Amino acid sequence: MRKLKFVFLALLLFLIVLVYFNYPKLNIVSGYSAKMMSSSVFVADRGFEYTDTHDNNFDLVAHADDEVFLSEGYATASVFGLMERKAVYREGLGSVLVNDEYDAATAYLKPNRQRLLSDLPFPYGDLPQKDTVFPEIDYKTLVAAVDSAFSNNKIRKTRAVLVIYKDHIIAEKYEEGFDKNSRFLGWSMTKSITSTMFGVLAKQGKIQLDQAAPIIEWQDDERKDITIQHLLQMNSGLEWNEDYGSISDVTEMLFLDSDMTKKQAAKELVYKPGSHWNYSSGTSNLLSGIVRKQFDTHQEYLDFPYKAFIDRIGMHSMLLEADMEGNYVGSSYSWATTRDWAKFGLLYLHRGNWNGERIFNEDWVDFVSTPAPNSGGQYGGHFWLNRGPDNYMPDVPEDAFMANGFQGQRVTIIPSKDMVIVRLGLAEWPDFDFNMFLGGVVKAVQ
Structure with missing residues (x-):
């Protein structure tokens, strides 16, 4: 007993x-x-x-x-x-x-959207693309590579794959229950959307990469030396914990904070700006707050990404989610169809030129696809790169750069192959092998 x-x-x-x-x-x-x-x-x-x-x-x-x-x-x-x-x-x-302060009766602003209709085929318009057979493509190999992404799908958990070559969809497949009209959460691919906002602002002459970040709280201490470029390259030197398995900076920000732009701004400097690389979703939301500072009104801020590039290139399914204070959650929350995610990749494949209309300057593509200092070659300007030992894919061209998100969301841009490859799902390495999948797709182009 x-x-x-x-x-x-x-x-x-x-x-x-x-x-x-x-x-x-x-x-x-x-x-x-x-x-x-x-x-x-x-x-x-x-x-x-x-x-x-x-x-x-x-x-x-x-x-x-x-x-x-x-x-x-x-x-x-x-x-x-x-x-x-x-x-x-x-x-x-x-x-x-x-939170408890939320009042459902309080009016809120929402972005103005403009759907531009076009009689051009995909990707530049609303008509079906013209049937085209490329002699340099081994279609049997291509189909096998795409099918492999869905094999053993209880483990690989792929929901959508789309392959574009020379502006043509050459492969498209969905898990049962999904189709070309289904919206998918991009998670951290949203960071690349945020980066693009700065590309547009740079073209407009409203920001410069080497300018000091306009954060009032930093002006009287050593954080005043942090630049826009430091933030875009995750080289600010600010303290940040990106651990999703515990109560950390990132989980508190995403699931507790009403204003997600403030978390990173309040952190202390632990390294000299430009001397240390540290992946930070807080930095991306801080950047979203900096975008908001460029406009006189909240409405102009809400309209900006849609007017500047999202609706201009026909990504009409895309929706950027905002926090309680009306800031776009630039680190994590954007939704779009597979084809619209592919259009985003095509915008970068064509170096900011969308069917003759310049969205951002060519040098912006060079910036985002150039390795950030101290990143081991794996990261650029809010895009991931196929370089460095940690995430290098030997069967994929080294010029590939990517918008990556949690659970294996990925838009891969491969300039040397004139390709954009989209994969969306619920699993990443090691359950989903991107080197094998992307390498298989690339191998199909002779």
């Missing part, structure tokens, strides 16, 4: 310690689940059951219980009834986690 009491007390102590160390995480877990459920249902038009079974069925998130209120436009989530969080859908701004 005494031994049984000891076992019971030991188990109770274990449970108390477990709850003590994990209870604060439940706020993050509930927040992730509610946000994903709300965006999946209201932005991507997916069902509750599908989202719960696939998108929210991993690690601690799988223990969250979600509920969707379709007519009211929001979703909630909690873990064992604890730490309930709420995510609200706002037209034009997507879904956002809200």
Whole structure:
């Protein structure tokens, strides 16, 4: 009997310690689940059951219980009834986690969109592309490479693949339940969207890469030496923890902060600017805040990315989600169809020229695709590169550069092959081998 009491007390102590160390995480877990459920249902038009079974069925998130209120436009989530969080859908701004200060009756601004109709074929217009057979393409090899991305799909979890060669779709495939009209979350591919905003601003002469970042709090200390280029190349020297498996800077920002532009700005300098590379989603949201400072009104800021390049190149499905304060979450939250993600890649493949219209200068492409100092060759200006030992793909041309996102979202631009390759899904290395997949696609072009 005494031994049984000891076992019971030991188990109770274990449970108390477990709850003590994990209870604060439940706020993050509930927040992730509610946000994903709300965006999946209201932005991507997916069902509750599908989202719960696939998108929210991993690690601690799988223990969250979600509920969707379709007519009211929001979703909630909690873990064992604890730490309930709420995510609200706002037209034009997507879904956002809200706190107790949120007032649903308060009016909000939304971006003005313009759909430009064109009688040109894809990618420059709305008509189907002309059937074209390229003699230099081994179509059997191409089909095999694309099919390989979907084989053993319980592990590889591919949802969409699109291959463009010389402005033509030469391969396109979707997992059952998805098609060319389905929106997909880009996660950190959004960082490359944010970078493009700066490319446009640079063309307009509104910013220079070597100018000091316009952060008032930095002007009286050594952070005043941080430039726009340092931020775009993740070389600011600011403290930041990008650990998604714990309560960290990035998880607090994405799932607790109402204004995501402030987290990185408040951090101390731990390295001299330009001397140390550190991947930071906080930096991307700080950059989104800097974009907002370029305009006199909030409406101009909201309109800017759509007017400047998103709608101009026909990415009409794309939606940038905003935080509670109306800042675009430039690190993580953008949605678009596979074909519109491909158009984004084509904009860079054509070095900022969209069917004769210049969106940003050619030297911007050189900047984003040149290795950032101290990055080991793997990172440019909010784009990833096929260089350096950590993520080098030996079967893919070295001039490839990519917009990459969590769970293997990727738009790969390969100038030497005149190709853009899009892969969207729920798995990345090692479950999905990008070298094997991309290498197989490239091999099909003789």
